[in-house]
Amino acid sequence: MDSALIPxxxxxxxxxxxxxxxxxxxxxxxxxxxxxLLVWFKGLNQTNMNNAYGFALWIWADLGxxxxxxxxxxxxxxxxxxxxxxxxxIINFAVLxxxxxxxxxxxxxxxxxxxxxxxxxxxxxxxxxxxxxxxAFCLSCYFGVLCIxxxxxxxxxxxxxxxxxFHNLSHNMHEVMAxxxxxxxxxxxxxxxxxxxVAGVMFGRPFGFREHILIWPYSFFLxxxxxxxxxxxxxxxxxxxxxxxxxxxxxxxNVIELLAKISGWMLFTYIIAKIIDTIYWANVxxxxxxxxxxxxxxxxxxxxxxIWILILEVGVCGLVPALILITDxxxxxxxxxxxxxxxxxxxxxxxRWVMVLQVLAVPVLTFETWNxxxxxWQEIATTILPIAYGIILVMISYxxxxxxxxxxxxxxxxxxxxxxxxxxxxxxxAKQAQEAELAPAKG
Amino acid sequence: xFPFSFEWVWDTVHVVFHxxxxxxxxxxxxxxxxxxxxxxxxxxxxxxxxx
Numbered sequence: 173m174d175s176a177l178i179p180x181x182x183x184x185x186x187x188x189x190x191x192x193x194x195x196x197x198x199x200x201x202x203x204x205x206x207x208x209l210l211v212w213f214k215g216l217n218q219t220n221m222n223n224a225y226g227f228a229l230w231i232w233a234d235l236g237x238x239x240x241x242x243x244x245x246x247x248x249x250x251x252x253x254x255x256x257x258x259x260x261x262i263i264n265f266a267v268l269x270x271x272x273x274x275x276x277x278x279x280x281x282x283x284x285x286x287x288x289x290x291x292x293x294x295x296x297x298x299x300x301x302x303x304x305x306x307x308a309f310c311l312s313c314y315f316g317v318l319c320i321x322x323x324x325x326x327x328x329x330x331x332x333x334x335x336x337x338f339h340n341l342s343h344n345m346h347e348v349m350a351x352x353x354x355x356x357x358x359x360x361x362x363x364x365x366x367x368x369x370v371a372g373v374m375f376g377r378p379f380g381f382r383e384h385i386l387i388w389p390y391s392f393f394l395x396x397x398x399x400x401x402x403x404x405x406x407x408x409x410x411x412x413x414x415x416x417x418x419x420x421x422x423x424x425x426n427v428i429e430l431l432a433k434i435s436g437w438m439l440f441t442y443i444i445a446k447i448i449d450t451i452y453w454a455n456v457x458x459x460x461x462x463x464x465x466x467x468x469x470x471x472x473x474x475x476x477x478x479i480w481i482l483i484l485e486v487g488v489c490g491l492v493p494a495l496i497l498i499t500d501x502x503x504x505x506x507x508x509x510x511x512x513x514x515x516x517x518x519x520x521x522x523x524r525w526v527m528v529l530q531v532l533a534v535p536v537l538t539f540e541t542w543n544x545x546x547x548x549w550q551e552i553a554t555t556i557l558p559i560a561y562g563i564i565l566v567m568i569s570y571x572x573x574x575x576x577x578x579x580x581x582x583x584x585x586x587x588x589x590x591x592x593x594x595x596x597x598x599x600x601x602a603k604q605a606q607e608a609e610l611a612p613a614k615g
Numbered sequence: 616x617f618p619f620s621f622e623w624v625w626d627t628v629h630v631v632f633h634x635x636x637x638x639x640x641x642x643x644x645x646x647x648x649x650x651x652x653x654x655x656x657x658x659x660x661x662x663x664x665x666x
Contacts, residue, residue: 355639
């Protein structure tokens with residue numbers, strides 16, 4: 173029914189099957205929308221945020237999706253600025269993932285600010301001494317860049333591309349894409365970093381506070397570094413998951429391996445820097461503020477914020493995937509590659525959790541106790557909402573846009589022999605009939 | 616915020632913060648304007664009508 177919209181040379185599932193899958197995910201989306209409307213109409217009393225937790229699940233989700241969406245800027249940087257041309261075969265999907273992640277981040281922020289009608293205040297009445305202002309500026313601008321990067325994909329839809337103006341527009345946008353990619357890399361560097369900088373400058377929260385280089389705390393650089401390392405891992409994960417669901421190969425192994433290798437070295441160097449930062453923080457920064465390392469962790473076994481969380485983040489979800497990805501065998505073995513990209517994605521999410529929520533949980537004053545928080549169902553539903561929205565956008569984009577340039581080559585459609593024969597016979601008959609019609613005229 | 620807004624102060628942070636914002640927005644705006652105008656001119660000249 174919708175075959176005219178599907179890209180040439182590729183096969184998609186029947187429309188009813190696609191529609192059914194879409195409806196299942198849409199049900200989850202509607203649940204999230206319902207919770208979102210509750211928050212907008214009734215206010216932030218729908219959440220379990222309190223005086224201790226001004227930042228909660230939403231801000232973690234925000235930082236998490238921004239880090240996972242880092243694959244878009246870093247892959248774009250590698251393709252357009254560094255010149256890794258092989259990555260052209262995955263850049264479309266990286267842009268799509270980035271677009272989903274950043275639009276989700278903006279949606280979550282629109283819910284979190286409680287009064288979205290005043291969202292523009294941050295641009296017009298900007299507090300120029302706040303790192304979050306820089307985040308808001310760069311995040312919004314970078315979302316604009318992602319829209320510009322995503323637009324040519326939409327314009328390349330089979331039917332839209334038939335309109336000469338849209339065809340020319342898409343072509344022209346591809347021509348100047350390097351300029352947009354460079355702008356995106358610049359904006360991403362600063363907003364990824366400033367998100368880390370927010371925790372790093374809070375001297376009243378010794379768990380997050382870090383030493384500085386000029387005005388930038390170490391966490392500024394670590395956040396950018398981790399996003400550039402783990403973002404591409406999530407792009408690979410999403411690609412592999414799409415391949416599994418579609419039941420076919422969509423990107424050649426050499427492309428995945430190149431991105432995995434670069435990502436692996438980024439992750440390896442990041443984790444070394446993170447270990448050095450942690451040692452310095454535990455031995456110099458925190459003691460200077462009157463704390464020992466174990467003051468930041470609950471010592472009783474099975475505690476939510478035990479020292480295990482640091483070991484899990486840095487060791488299991490940092491060092492292990494890095495070591496897998498930097499080895500040729502690790503990248504080429506599917507099970508190991510899957511393990512590495514999943515661990516790296518969990519690792520960066522865990523890092524953001526620690527830097528947002530553990531910072532607020534740790535008691536600072538002597539009479540304080542650990543602040544614990546569990547999100548309300550409205551917070552959980554609105555956090556799941558972007559996942560459902562992302563799945564829907566991937567489904568629609570994959571079905572109607574040329575997201576994977578190598579798909580047709582990797583999955584050639586074989587015409588059934590009988591159909592070809594029938595077509596040929598029908599063609600011959602039509603030709604003979606046409607000749608017979610023309611014969612009297614010739615005569 | 617623009618320099619003609621009453622909140623504006625001519626200091627380094629305002630210039631750096633807002634300068635960066637306008638710079639990024641200008642690149643995007645000019646880039647898209649260029650693409651749209653060139654697409655319109657190309658279409659007028661009959662390019663891209665291969666379908």
